[in-house]
Amino acid sequence: MRIAQVSPFLPSRAGGSVVYSSNLAMQLEKRGHTVEFFASRYPNTDRRTKMGTDIAVQASRCYGLALGINPMSYLLSRLMRSSVDVVHAHSYVFFTSNQAALASRLTGVPLVLHIHGATYVREPELDKRTRAKLWLKEKFYDPTLGKWTVQSADAIAAVSRFDMQKCQEVFDIDSDRLHLIPNAVDTNVFHPPAAPPSGHVVTFIGRLEPWKGAFSLPKIARLVREDVPDVQFNFVGDGSVRGELMRACSDLRDNVRFLGDVDHETVASLLRSTSVLILPSFIEGLPTVCLEALASGVPVVASNIGGTSEVVIEGETGYLRPPDDLESMSDCVVKLLRDDRLRSRMGEAGRNLVEGAYSWERIAEMTERLYERVAS
Secondary structure (H helix, E strand, C coil), X not given: CEEEEEEXXXXXXXXXXXXXXXXXXXXXXXXXXXXXXXXXXXXXXCCCCEECCCEEEEEEEEEEEECCCEEEECCHHHHHHCCCCEEEEECCCCHHHHHHHHHHHHHCCCEEEEECCCCCCCCCCCCHHHHHHHHHHHHHHHHHHHHHHHHHCCEEEECCHHHHHHXXXXXCCCHHHEEECCCCECCCCCCCCCCCCCCCXXXXXXXXXXXXXXXXXXXXXXXXXXXXXXXXXXXXXXXXXXXXXXXXXXXXXXXXXXXXXXXXXXXXXXXXXXXEEEECXXXXXXXXXHHHHHHCCCCEEEECCCCHHHCCCECCCEXXXXXXXXXXXXHHHHHHHHCHHHHHHHHHHHHHHHHHHCEHHHHXXXXXXXXXXXXX
């Protein structure tokens, strides 16, 4: 089968849907399919023309990021010229997915649209700027271009049951058009260490943005340090508030490291030396980083939002708390840092969960079946 994967960014740009689409493209190539990867060229320094063994990369110039997240790139003509059996676009909120929907309508090539969260957001704790962006999305984009893009799809995949439910409510989609195809992890790359990590290391991996709970991180670090003075926090990722966060952590310089953006292999290595993953987000679909941590035998303390509860099982693979209850979240981190046996038990449960339900082999097979259904 000939497949077009449409991603907002190239793999050099971090993000759940980007990691997902690029890994899926390579899994599908391994299974004998011909794959083309369409994306905006952001950052412009990424000049790749191929991925995997022989995946053609069709990257278009990016003229900027609308609202700081949406790449302004023109992919339509490239998509129109491509001879494929199915187009698979990721995240309905991006201009790249709008163009994939238009190309599908104009050419008759079936479209699979994958929902990666962001279908429903109401969090008053967010900063004013982020709330304003989300208000614009909810009041103007979702009822118009967003709804048209979603309803243009021949099939809609979602990474969580939560997203399936919200997609039905927000966009009036029939349940028979919705398909659960969750995130996945390469369990050969993300695996537990040969020996338990030494020290007390807490890691955050994600965009340093308000909606990811970035401003919660210094507060959590201070609360945990009160009980575990030698704790080491790794903040992995970059974003618009990194400078502000670094200033806010000036009193934590002995306990906090800002590592910036790192490649996927480095993420795997960092997780193998991590005791607890923290994710105090306000917006999530089914967070890939949680699956990566669980595959690495690392328990997770996360916000109880979106589809996170489908992988972070309370008391089994980690703990879930409201995103604004930082004291309770910090208490959970301290509890895990102090109890080696509890961390080990939760880590083993997390690894078993990922191996059984979230391996790339299983997810690629589910995706193939959906392609066959829409292309028949």
